[in-house]
Amino acid sequence: MLSLDDEGLEDLTLRLVLPDWPKAHRTYRGPDGGVDVFSDYGLPPQRAWQCKNYADGAVDWGKCRRSLKTAMGEDNPPLHYTFVFPRALKKADHDYCSWLGLPTSSATHCLPWTTGTT
DSSP states (O other), X not given: OTTOOHHHHHHHHHHHHXXXXXXXXXXXXXXXXXXXXXXXXXXXXXXXXXXOOOSSSOOOHHHHHHHHHHHHTSSSOOSEEXXXXXXXXXXXXGGHHHHHTOOTTOSSEEEEEESSOO
């Protein structure tokens, strides 16, 4: 998993979600509005995945926060928002919601999804 480039991680994410979300699709290259894969074409979409390819180093939570803010600032933000990482998160990374500044009563669920193991 660690040898995937950004596009490869996005393609893998799409392939993993397609069985449960047959209308899932990738966003176009370039500015993606904080989302790489949508679950459907609904407004709002049921789910969104944002791939962050931090394979070797620490997660840049500032970039994650900006992606989340961008996605949630849309007219029809996704109901569930998931960050995808190509490796298991470190213990310090598991406190991501406080880093992202999410209120505990947020209606939008923001979760990490890793392709690695702990």
